[in-house]
Amino acid sequence: MGKFGFKVSFKDKSSKARIGKITTPHGVIQTPAFTPVGTQASVKSLTPRDLKETGTQMFFGNTYHLHLRPGEDVVEKFGGLGRFMGWDGPTITDSGGFQIFSLGDRLEEKNPERTKLIEISDNGVKFRSHLDGSLHYFTPEESIRIQHALGADLIIAFDECLSYFLTEEQVESVLPRIHNWEKRSLEYHEKHSKGNQFIYGVIQGAAFKDLRKISTDFICSLDFDGFAIGGVANAGESKKDIYSVVEWVTPELPEGKPRHLLGVGEVDDIFEIIERGIDTFDCVIPTRLGRTGFLFVDPKEGNIENRFRIDINKSIFAKDQGPVTKDCGCYVCQNFTRGYLNHLFRSRELLAYRLASYHNIYFINNLVEKIRDAILNGEFKKMKREWLGGRI
Amino acid sequence: MGKFGFKVSFKDKSSKARIGKITTPHGVIQTPAFTPVGTQASVKSLTPRDLKETGTQMFFGNTYHLHLRPGEDVVEKFGGLGRFMGWDGPTITDSGGFQIFSLGDRLEEKNPERTKLIEISDNGVKFRSHLDGSLHYFTPEESIRIQHALGADLIIAFDECLSYFLTEEQVESVLPRIHNWEKRSLEYHEKHSKGNQFIYGVIQGAAFKDLRKISTDFICSLDFDGFAIGGVANAGESKKDIYSVVEWVTPELPEGKPRHLLGVGEVDDIFEIIERGIDTFDCVIPTRLGRTGFLFVDPKEGNIENRFRIDINKSIFAKDQGPVTKDCGCYVCQNFTRGYLNHLFRSRELLAYRLASYHNIYFINNLVEKIRDAILNGEFKKMKREWLGGRI
Numbered sequence: 001m002g003k004f005g006f007k008v009s010f011k012d013k014s015s016k017a018r019i020g021k022i023t024t025p026h027g028v029i030q031t032p033a034f035t036p037v038g039t040q041a042s043v044k045s046l047t048p049r050d051l052k053e054t055g056t057q058m059f060f061g062n063t064y065h066l067h068l069r070p071g072e073d074v075v076e077k078f079g080g081l082g083r084f085m086g087w088d089g090p091t092i093t094d095s096g097g098f099q100i101f102s103l104g105d106r107l108e109e110k111n112p113e114r115t116k117l118i119e120i121s122d123n124g125v126k127f128r129s130h131l132d133g134s135l136h137y138f139t140p141e142e143s144i145r146i147q148h149a150l151g152a153d154l155i156i157a158f159d160e161c162l163s164y165f166l167t168e169e170q171v172e173s174v175l176p177r178i179h180n181w182e183k184r185s186l187e188y189h190e191k192h193s194k195g196n197q198f199i200y201g202v203i204q205g206a207a208f209k210d211l212r213k214i215s216t217d218f219i220c221s222l223d224f225d226g227f228a229i230g231g232v233a234n235a236g237e238s239k240k241d242i243y244s245v246v247e248w249v250t251p252e253l254p255e256g257k258p259r260h261l262l263g264v265g266e267v268d269d270i271f272e273i274i275e276r277g278i279d280t281f282d283c284v285i286p287t288r289l290g291r292t293g294f295l296f297v298d299p300k301e302g303n304i305e306n307r308f309r310i311d312i313n314k315s316i317f318a319k320d321q322g323p324v325t326k327d328c329g330c331y332v333c334q335n336f337t338r339g340y341l342n343h344l345f346r347s348r349e350l351l352a353y354r355l356a357s358y359h360n361i362y363f364i365n366n367l368v369e370k371i372r373d374a375i376l377n378g379e380f381k382k383m384k385r386e387w388l389g390g391r392i
Numbered sequence: 393m394g395k396f397g398f399k400v401s402f403k404d405k406s407s408k409a410r411i412g413k414i415t416t417p418h419g420v421i422q423t424p425a426f427t428p429v430g431t432q433a434s435v436k437s438l439t440p441r442d443l444k445e446t447g448t449q450m451f452f453g454n455t456y457h458l459h460l461r462p463g464e465d466v467v468e469k470f471g472g473l474g475r476f477m478g479w480d481g482p483t484i485t486d487s488g489g490f491q492i493f494s495l496g497d498r499l500e501e502k503n504p505e506r507t508k509l510i511e512i513s514d515n516g517v518k519f520r521s522h523l524d525g526s527l528h529y530f531t532p533e534e535s536i537r538i539q540h541a542l543g544a545d546l547i548i549a550f551d552e553c554l555s556y557f558l559t560e561e562q563v564e565s566v567l568p569r570i571h572n573w574e575k576r577s578l579e580y581h582e583k584h585s586k587g588n589q590f591i592y593g594v595i596q597g598a599a600f601k602d603l604r605k606i607s608t609d610f611i612c613s614l615d616f617d618g619f620a621i622g623g624v625a626n627a628g629e630s631k632k633d634i635y636s637v638v639e640w641v642t643p644e645l646p647e648g649k650p651r652h653l654l655g656v657g658e659v660d661d662i663f664e665i666i667e668r669g670i671d672t673f674d675c676v677i678p679t680r681l682g683r684t685g686f687l688f689v690d691p692k693e694g695n696i697e698n699r700f701r702i703d704i705n706k707s708i709f710a711k712d713q714g715p716v717t718k719d720c721g722c723y724v725c726q727n728f729t730r731g732y733l734n735h736l737f738r739s740r741e742l743l744a745y746r747l748a749s750y751h752n753i754y755f756i757n758n759l760v761e762k763i764r765d766a767i768l769n770g771e772f773k774k775m776k777r778e779w780l781g782g783r784i
Contacts, residue, residue, distance in 0.1 A: 040735070040736075040739045040741055041732070041735065042736060042739075042741045042742075042743045044741070044742055044743070045437075045741075045742035045743055045746060046743065047723075047727075047743065047746075047747075048727070049723070049727075069735065069738060069739055070710060070731075070734075070735045070738075074710065074711060074731065074735075077711060077713075078713060078729065078731060078732070084729075084731075084732055084735075085732060086727045086728050086732070318462060318466065319466060319469060321469075321470060331439075331441070335439075335440070335441075335478045336477075336478050337470065337476075339462070339466065339470060339476075340433070340470070340476055340477060340478070342462075343432070343433065343461065343462045343466075343476075344432075344434060346461060346462075347432040347434075347461060349432055349434045349436070349437075350434075350436055350437035350742060350745055350746065351434045351436070351437055351438065351439065353742055354437060354439075354742065354746065355439075
């Protein structure tokens with residue numbers, strides 16, 4: 001029997017931001033917290049030791065990918081996701097829903113005959129693997145069964161990822177099916193859980209206020225351990241849309257349960273979503289940007305295009321003997337120069353991607369830590385102004 | 393003024409193996425020692441901290457590559473090769489000769505008109521960059537000038553890399569030019585060195601005993617700080633050829649100066665070359681093999697094809713919960729399973745190449761450390777028998 005708990009210890013007076021602590025069988029997460037994503041049981045190029053050093057508190061794995069490779073049976077035999085990858089801290093997996101739909105869409109685009117590759121029924125969804133085209137079938141029960149085998153501390157109810165381009169009527173018509181899938185997820189979980197995993201319900205409803213309200217009411221009526229807000233990072237929605245959704249939903253959520261925002265986390269987003277009451281969020285941005293040479297910097301060192309990052313590939317950095325960003329305490333900034341990183345990227349050395357991922361994850365974790373401090377000191381709004389200025 | 397020194401502290405009674413210590417301005421190298429290669433100022437995917445942890449004593453950089461990118465002027469401005477890459481230990485650079493000839497050959501093969509891309513005269517060699525086809529001209533003086541700018545502790549005289557397929561007459565005819573280039577290298581070095589770099593002469597002569605003798609005599613007549621044996625790892629020569637060359641040359645070298653073997657270092661080679669009196673050697677094998685999934689193991693765990701490595705890509709390892717190799721104290725073997733590494737390689741995760749390089753370099757450094765101990769305990773031959781068995 002593991003233990004799970006969440007406690008809000010401090011609330012910001014000037015916003016909905018809050019300080020809390022999620023307790024899991026594998027340790028405590030100080031919130032607000034960023035969660036880097038390691039799709040295939042690895043945060044691109046980083047070891048668990050690196051994750052610790054960068055201040056990472058929780059690891060996010062993708063059920064869709066891990067089911068296809070190496071398979072949940074393998075991960076289970078190795079003692080679960082954390083043990084499999086050598087990470088002893090808290091872990092979370094998603095339901096597979098997002099990948100089924102987003103990768104399915106991509107496969108359909110590539111398919112000359114435009115065959116429908118995803119078949120949805122009320123019972124579940126049939127889809128093809130993006131790896132080998134093999135057929136798979138996920139139901140809510142199957143998603144939870146897999147997540148039980150993967151063994152993450154936190155798991156997520158199975159839902160459908162809705163395109164941002166659906167009309168309100170279309171979203172309204174599928175919402176009951178999504179809610180039913182989540183209810184079935186919870187029922188399966190309650191029946192089969194060994195008590196050491198905790199399940200989050202997901203609130204959907206696209207960018208429609210009324211539908212988000214309906215979804216929030218329904219999902220909150222079920223006995224989930226926490227809540228996630230989904231369907232805000234599909235592609236197409238503006239940052240304003242994302243912030244609006246969060247703003248509609250969080251006041252309706254119970255105070256005493258943790259709130260995760262799925263797939264959001266650029267520098268400016270982080271301030272906006274924490275301000276609106278989000279406790280945890282996951283995002284591939286720090287690693288994905290890092291691998292192309294975009295490195296996070298203090299806004300004083302950014303440029304007009306983007307105050308929060310530099311493109312280290314640019315030739316102006318070739319002779320720059322400074323660190324990626326001043327006052328950064330990370331291993332990369334303490335030991336390497338912009339010039340050396342520019343050289344590694346130009347030379348396509350594997351070390352380039354590694355150092356970039358490391359710095360970016362450290363930077364975000366460190367930023368969120370500073371935000372926690374600012375909230376506690378009543379200086380959250382001030383810090384937000386200093387970072388975002390008049391940008392938003 | 394840096395200091396340089398070499399001292400043999402112990403000689404094996406049953407072979408030419410010896411224990412020694414090379415002192416450089418950036419620290420001491422216990423010999424025999426393996427030196428991993430970091431062509432572009434980075435040992436593939438590893439940080440200087442990793443190099444330290446894997447027991448690496450000296451870093452080997454390639455002058456040809458560093459001249460083309462980022463350029464020796466940049467490296468010099470950053471404080472030299474070590475400072476540029478964040479490595480505070482001893483460094484060595486080669487002369488550029490080997491790459492000019494081996495990469496030039498490859499470019500010529502790809503070139504449909506088979507234009508001669510390398511033009512050699514008595515003065516030097518004109519060649520095209522493998523990066524952008526730009527023209528460059530290396531003379532002995534230019535190679536040493538570049539190596540002075542790169543600033544490694546140990547540098548190497550400029551020579552010509554001879555094809556293994558040349559006849560004895562052909563090799564004999566070019567040997568005087570090579571010797572002259574090395575003499576000019578030394579003269580330029582003596583005139584321009586700041587006294588903190590030390591130069592090795594290279595012994596050539598292909599696989600011809602008489603020519604190796606002539607080369608050894610000539611190079612030893614010059615006041616080099618140490619000696620390298622070159623032209624044994626071109627492609628085509630058998631392991632027996634390599635060992636023969638070492639066996640002919642080392643007895644003719646002065647006892648009190650260090651001996652480096654260029655480009656050799658498979659597990660069995662290591663025993664054979666140390667037995668024949670080599671002090672240091674560099675090799676890309678551990679990292680190159682590692683990146684394709686070949687991981688070094690104790691011979692008890694190897695297989696019939698190769699007792700010293702496994703191919704972690706093979707499906708038999710997918711559910712293997714053991715470490716890469718038993719009794720290995722490296723970070724990889726202490727924290728990860730064969731099953732996880734198999735998953736990383738199958739998933740082409742960047743972490744795969746990193747963990748493989750780390751383990752392989754640790755394994756070789758650790759092997760050489762054990763060999764040093766065995767020599768000191770009078771058990772070198774016994775250890776060699778245990779590792780190589782009746783294989784050679």
